[in-house]
Amino acid sequence: MGAIYVDSSVNRAKINLDECVECGACSRMSNETLNPHLVRSVRSLAKIFRFRFEPEPDVCPTSAFVIDDLPYPRIVRRIFSDPLIEHTSTGIKGRGTEEVKTNDVAHRVSVGEVGYVIEFGRPGVGVRFHHIQTMTMALAKLGVHFEGKNPITHLMVDRSRGTLKEDLLHEKILSAIVELKTTTEEVPAILETVEKVSKTIDTVVALGVSTRCDQTGNDPVLAPLLDDLGYDSERAKTNLGLGRVTNTRNGEGNISDEHSASVR
Amino acid sequence: MTNTLHRYGKAAGFEDDYILFAIPCKGKNDEEAVKRLKEFLEICARHHPVNMGNSTSGAYRPSQELHPTIHWSRNTKADYNGVIAAVEKIGTVAAVFSTRKKAEECLADLIEADLGLSINMSTSVEGAHRAAENCGIHRHSVEYSLGFLDPHDHLPNSQVLELSTMCGHGMVSFNLARKMLDMVREGRRTTDQAVATLARFCPCGVYNPERAKRLLEESRKRQA
Incomplete structure (x- = not known):
């Protein structure tokens, strides 16, 4: 950032508050609790003698970083940028949802469907909400269905147009994910x-796209299609199908999945 | 949370990068999940992972109130027991392996344990497919990374990207990755020291120190 x-x-380190996305990485680094005057004096002396001490790069000698209490709308920066903050809309830490990671029990993306995970600002660049809105408005024109449990969808004032809350548009965050689902044809x-x-x-x-595999664990539809469209998919996150419904409190049994493959 | 999906590199470069993670699904299998999440990590720990995490802290962690002597005597070892003990809430837990053999052996034990949690593997498309087949199971779903769209040239070179994208939450900055590359090339830090520094910034514990070490070594040798 x-x-x-x-x-x-003033010969001091400062934080550009407009660029800071409140990710909290600086405040989590290792700390010493040395006196700041002592640290500055030693550094000044070393400078005079053209001597450079090379300390551990991830240690703040004076524990200088303090996390502020943030008002709205700035608090939204932290919610989207700090991986240790839980989104109240999803109940999980991070910027998105469970996606297909729990597809074996949640059945979010079924056979013939494709899930999309469109992530902005990552890696290491950051994004402002008005950039995200440009994309969501373009996608809304295609009539897509935005994932209801996604934090960005929660910030939409009009899902049919893909517009976000106006007071957030200039806030900068580390990254955010837009999730949607379509048919393979789209x-x-x-x-x-x-x-x-x-x-x-x-x-x-x-960009990430996901689908449900067939009963033999293969993907005969999306992978060839991506290949035809010229996309290289070197890496993937693979749900191994070991999850099952175990909660007893709501009386739910194991939801049957006609496409479910045998574990062994 | 796609914190392991978009690691930069070609499929062949993920030969030493296999991440297994478990995640409960809200309302479906999250009752008493903490116990099963701990069990997942205990099983993983038996198969010699290179990092582990509980979505709050990894096996390499920052420390508070350090003594100034730390600049000459820093611990660069992973603490797996600490990760397991610190699982207190429902969330994602993960273990990183540096060979497919270890990942497969761990997966076989996880299948046997039948924890009921969703278990995912993040690596190359082919690597996960083969691991599943070798363990006698079929993939349920797959999420492909299609890489980055960067028409405005914001991104740094491939060496920096490979190191920094191993923390998918972006907690390993480009500048820190550059700094570690320089320090190792110039002999100011060993690769072990450099990768421990990088891994401490990843609170999910999915940073792969073994892969980072290889990348730093390759960079150093390329320059020699």
């Missing part, structure tokens, strides 16, 4: 739109 910089006019149009719009917004976009 480059939010922390040395202000040479994949080319969605990916084309995402690529086209990404050229107009000043950030990076990481």
Whole structure:
């Protein structure tokens, strides 16, 4: 983010609050509790003798970083940027939902469907909400269904138009994920739109697409389609199908899944 | 949370990167899940992972109120017991393995344990497919990474990206990755020291120190 910089006019490190996304990484680093005057004096002396001490790069000698209490709308930066903060809308830490990670019990994406995880600002660049809105508005024109449990969907004022809360539009966050689901036939149009719009917004976009495998654990539909569209999928997150419904409190039994493969 | 999906690199570069993680589903299998999450990590710990995490802290952690001598005597070892003991709430727990053999052996034990939690593997598409087949199970669902769209050239070079994207939450900054590459190339830090520094910033414990070590070594040798 480059939010922390040395202000040479006062010879102190400062935080550019407009660029800071409140991720909390600085406050979690290792700390010593040395006296700041002592640390500055030693550094000044070393500077005079052109001597440079090379300390551990992840230790703050004076425990200088303190997390502020943040008012709305700035608090939204922390919610989307700090991985240790839980989104109240999803109940999980992080920027998205369980996606297909729990698909073996939640059946979020079924056979013939494709889930999309469109992530903005990642890696390491950050994004402002108005950039995300540019994409959601373009996708809304295609009539997509935004995932209801996703934190960005919760911030939409009009899902049919993909518009977000106006008072958040200039807030900067580390990353955010837009999730949606379509049929396989709609994949080319969605990916084309995402690529086209990404050229107009000043950030990076990481793209993930998911599907349900068949009974033999193969994906005969989406993988070949992505190949035809020219996408290399080097890496994947694979749900191994070991989950099952175990809760007894609500009386739910194991939900039957006609496409479920045998474990062994 | 796609914190392991978008690691930068080619499929062949994930030969030493296999992440197994367990996640309960709210309202479906989250009752008494803490006990089963701990059991997942205990099983993983028996198979010599290179990192583990409980979504709050990893096996490499920052420390508070350090003594100044720490600059000459820093511990670079992983603490797996601490990760297991610190599981107090329902969340994602993960273990990172540096070979497919270890990951498969661990997966076989997890199948046997039948924890009822959703278990995922994050690695190359082919690597996970083969691991599942070798353990006698079929993949349920798969989420492909299609990589980054960066038309405005925000991203740094591939060496920096490979190191920093191993923390998918972006807690390992490009600048820190650059700094560690420079320090190792110039002999100012060993690779073990550098990877411990990088891994301490990843609170989920999914940073792969073995892969990072290989990448740093490759970078050092390339320059020699």
